[in-house]
Amino acid sequence: MSSVQNPELSNSKGMLTDVTKCIGCERCVEACVRQNKLPREFPAKFKSDDGLSGNRFTSIVKTDAAKADLVRMVRRHCLHCIDPACLAACLVGAFKKTPDGAVEYDADMCIGCRYCMLACPFSIPRYEYNEPLPYIRKCKMNDECRAKGGKPACVSACPTGATIYGRRKDLLEVARERIKSNPDLYIDHIYGEKEFGGTSVMYLSDTPLNETLKMPTKTEFDRLRVSSLAQKSIPSMVEPWVWVTPVQFVAVSSGLGVIWLYRRKKLLANQNNQDSNPGNENKGGDHGNR
Amino acid sequence: MVTGRPVLEGIKTLLWIFFIAALVIGLGRFFFGLGAATNMTDQLPWGFWKVFNMVAGAALATSGFVVAAIIYIFQMEKYKSVARFSILVGFLGYGSSLVALLFDIGLPHRGWHPFFMWNPHSFLFEVFWCVSIYWFVTAFELLPLITERFPFPKFTHFIHEVMLPAVILGITLSTMHHSSLGSLFMVSPTRLHPLWYSLWIPPEFFISAMGAGLSVIVLLQIIMSWLYKQEINMKVLTGLVKGSAGFLLLYLVIKVADFTVNDKWNFVFGPDITWETYLFWVESLLQVIIPLAIFLYPKTRNSIEGLIFGTTSAFIGIVMHRLNTGIVGYFRSAESVYVPNFSELLLGLGLICGAGLVFLFLLERFYIFKEPVSHGDHHDSSDIELWSSAEAQTVFLGSRAKKVGIIAVIVIPITWFFFRDQATGPFQPIVQPVEASIIGVDPLREVLRIDGNLANEFVDFPHKKHQEAFIKEYGMIAEETCVECHHLNLPNDNASNCRLCHSDMQLKTAIFDPDAHIQHFRADPEFDIEAFMKTDLSDRRKGFEACFDCHEENMKGLAAYAVKGFDQEAPGFKDVMHGSCQTCHRQREEDRAKADDNSNCLFCHKINP
Incomplete structure (x- = not known):
């Protein structure tokens, strides 16, 4: 499985969103809708609170002004994990991580089991629930623009430069630089650097992201008593269990064979004993049960 | 073969009503989409059909492989009387689950994809392969049941010859997919509530499934024996519940160890008590504690009432455990609640009713309660009544066909009416017009x-x-x-x-x-x-x-x-x-x-x- 050290991904691209710069204008949403030629929004039943749906790949999440002193807007879209849970979960392998850094979905392979939706720690993949034959829909980091060597449309559209696009390595440096130059403003943490094995889309914030973005953070892990997993990607966490299965296949089947042989021998020995003493009551009892 | 009590006709009518209604809903799902037929959302993408029909259904149908292991591997002849019964329950249980999945997955015409497009890292891939192969293995194990009533004894004999490898394959696949069904939920450490999430899920699921499967077979055996006026062999049933108790005890031990090692008792006894805690208590009580109390105490174990009570409790408990793990445990992180709507329930339960109809059909026409004199050298064909053309006619013609037709004519429009009503519901805009004007x-x-x-x-x-x-x-x-x-x-x-x-x-x-x-x-x-x-x-x-x-x-x-x-x-x-x-x-x-x-x-x- 791929990991942070995967050489193929060393030059992978990513996005960095500075939460303090976002003004919530939704230009990125508009650009995404235009670029992907997305149809009208679904009726509200198929739209979740965070605004993402089968027809919206990105959205702006706002903090509840009633609850928080600081109102912040954050872009929500696929984080394009370095070791994606959806990729490991998909039973036909419809997801792939491109060297570009994007996690792409192949609709031609999908069977519609929705396991990727269950597996995604950020709850990003969406489903076309109103279609008789539905597909998974999610942000693909704008494959068309990337193919031409350009930026994703949402990044170009951002008027304040809250979202920037570039090599993940460079973005990390930019983020560190920003934290260094303005330590009073930012929380000293780059969300996405290590979360779930690292993500290609990262966030820099002055407010905890689990409140604004409803993103699972380390506190969440601590609360759930799985803190040892906080820095690991989900695939690497469950990987050992996957390889138990082939071992189990060999072990159980051969074990059963051995048990059968052993029991057989014992039964045969018993039978021989019985044959030598005809009129044994055991045999009669056996028949009675039927 | 066997004759049933008069109440059986009423039961069959009910089963037909639910089954036909389920087919109507199934058709509607392909017209209006999953959103219209179910209450699933993007946050809670796995609903009733997957978690109840597949995950819980597989646990309930565990009996097939456990009893096969007891009889063929451990060679305990005593339990032979429930062999066919339990393998049939396993076969039909899995069959109805697989049919439910065809409605649940988005693109069922691509159901063959995992056979050719591999992702061995996926637990679901494993489950898919094991379940689908296992289903064919159970079908194979049941073949003699059908063929013995037809005049090709050589074929029947051949199947008996190769039964052992098939049984071993079936049991192995079962041990694999029952644990993998649990591992399915291991991918969501942050989303599933810690009461149900654990890295120990695979053995927990496997062992609890075996415990529940044996209980279910006892319950079904009691019900069916009563319906068809068969004698109940208490010795066999108490033996089975003893096994069930053993597995449940093991499950309890693993669960306690899990909570201790992973330091999760605070969710059970406080201070982190939420509504999930109460649900967990009810579930544990029904799934483990009540059945154990009954099965371990000889006096209750040996009475029919005790068996019925204990096995029913285990049955409800295991369904609760699976639903909690697969659906309810996700409520808190999803910040929303999923309640299956009427069409989901109808399809899920209706398909089980359909399996029930097949079960009763086979029970009445083939040797299931009593296996005719054991196969092998002293095969006595006079024991077996061969299939006659007169019997074949009663299957498709006669009063039964008429009854089913009448039920269909009544049930189809009613179901369609209610489903149509519900299907159009969600598509209405949420903002209602102030006046009917522009x-x-x-x-x-x-x-x-x-x-x-x-x-x-x-x-x-x-x-x-x-x-x-x-x-x-x-x-x-x-x-x-x-x-x-x-x-x-x-x-x-x-x-x-x-x-x-x-x-x-x-x-x-x-x-x-x-x-x-x-x-x-x-x-x-x-x-x-x-x-x-x-x-x-x-x-x-x-x-x-x-x-x-x-x-x-x-x-x-x-x-x-x-x-x-x-x-x-x-x-x-x-x-x-x-x-x-x-x-x-x-x-x-x-x-x-x-x-x-x-x-x-x-x-x-x-x-x-």
């Missing part, structure tokens, strides 16, 4: 609710705020503000005549002086005043053009549209509305001092919750 006006006339294209989608337009802004920023008088925007067509009209509104052309108002109007024309030597006065203003297009030639400026938003064939047809309400809003707001945006971000579509076009 513009709804709130009582204070501060906000207009506009539905330009009559699609029941509304945009809230702060009318009063705009008026105030014009007065404040441009120093207009109140009446003047209207003209800034309202040189429009009538709603939903293409070329409204100006006179429709300006019927007071002869009166002097704050914004219009008819005398000045005429004098202005006279002053212009190039203007053909005579032709203008003769213009037939009742003609819609001519009337509009007569005004628009001069008054383009007043109609700010319209300017852009003049280019695109404005002489042919005036823009509709929607175009004008967009033109007006965007023209002003984009202009303001260029003027940085007044910049706002109201110019993009999404500022207005949000579906308001």
Whole structure:
């Protein structure tokens, strides 16, 4: 499985969103809708609170002004994990991580089991629930623009430069630089650097992201008593269990064979004993049960 | 073969009703989509069909492989009397689950994909392979049941010969997929509640499934023996529940160890007590504690009432455990609740009813309660009544076919009516129209609710705020503000005549002086005043053009549209509305001092919750 050290991904691209710069204008949403030629929004039943749906790949999440002193807007879209849970979960392998850094979905392979939706720690993949034959829909980091060597449309559209696009390595440096130059403003943490094995889309914030973005953070892990997993990607966490299965296949089947042989021998020995003493009551009892 | 009690006919009628209704729902799902047929959401993508029918269903149908292991591997001849019964339960249980999955997955015509497109890292891949192969193995194990009633003894004999490898394969696949069904939920450490999430899920699922499977087989055996007036072999049943108790005890030990090692007791005994804790207590009580108390105590274990009570409790408990792990445990992180709707329940349960019908059919026509004298050398064919053509006729013709037809005629329209009603429900817009008109006006006339294209989608337009802004920023008088925007067509009209509104052309108002109007024309030597006065203003297009030639400026938003064939047809309400809003707001945006971000579509076009 791929990991942070995967050489193929060393030059992978990513996005960095500075939460303090976002003004919530939704230009990125508009650009995404235009670029992907997305149809009208679904009726509200198929739209979740965070605004993402089968027809919206990105959205702006706002903090509840009633609850928080600081109102912040954050872009929500696929984080394009370095070791994606959806990729490991998909039973036909419809997801792939491109060297570009994007996690792409192949609709031609999908069977519609929705396991990727269950597996995604950020709850990003969406489903076309109103279609008789539905597909998974999610942000693909704008494959068309990337193919031409350009930026994703949402990044170009951002008027304040809250979202920037570039090599993940460079973005990390930019983020560190920003934290260094303005330590009073930012929380000293780059969300996405290590979360779930690292993500290609990262966030820099002055407010905890689990409140604004409803993103699972380390506190969440601590609360759930799985803190040892906080820095690991989900695939690497469950990987050992996957390889138990082939071992189990060999072990159980051969074990059963051995048990059968052993029991057989014992039964045969018993039978021989019985044959030598005809009129044994055991045999009669056996028949009675039927 | 066997004769049933009179109540059986009623039960069968009920099963048919539910089964036919389920088929109707299944058809509807392919017409209207999963969203209409189910209550699943993006946050809770696995619903009743997957978790109840597949995950819980597999646990309930564990009996097939456990009993096969007892009989073929451990060679305990005593339990042979429940062999066919339990393998059949396993086969039909898995069969109905697989059919339910065909409705649940989005693209069932691609169900064969995992056989060719591999992702061995996926738990679901493992489950898919094991379950589908296991199902064929159980079918193979059951083949003698059918073939022995037909005159090809050699084939039956051959199947008996190769039974052992098939049984070993079946058991192995079972141990694999039962643990993998648990591992499915291991991928969501942050989403599943810690009471059910654990890295120890695989053994927990496997062992609890075996415990429950044995209980279920005892319960079914008691019910079916009663229905078909068969003698109950208490010795066998108590033996089975002893096994069940063993597995449940093991499960309890693992669960306790899991909670201790992973330090999760605070969720059970406090201080982190939430509603999940109570649910967990009920589940544990039903799944483990009550059955264990009954099965471990010889007096209750040996009484029919005790067995019924204990096995029912284990049955409900295991279903609860699976539903909690697969659905309820996700509620907190999803911040939403999933309750299966009526069509989901109907399809899920109806398919099980269908499996029940097949079960009863086979029970009545083949040797299931009693296996005819054991196979092998002393095969006594006189024991077996061969299949006759008269019997075949009773299957498809006669009173049964008539009854099913009548049930279908009654059930299909009723189900379709209710499903149709429900299916169209969610597609209605959440914002209800204020009045059945194009513009709804709130009582204070501060906000207009506009539905330009009559699609029941509304945009809230702060009318009063705009008026105030014009007065404040441009120093207009109140009446003047209207003209800034309202040189429009009538709603939903293409070329409204100006006179429709300006019927007071002869009166002097704050914004219009008819005398000045005429004098202005006279002053212009190039203007053909005579032709203008003769213009037939009742003609819609001519009337509009007569005004628009001069008054383009007043109609700010319209300017852009003049280019695109404005002489042919005036823009509709929607175009004008967009033109007006965007023209002003984009202009303001260029003027940085007044910049706002109201110019993009999404500022207005949000579906308001």
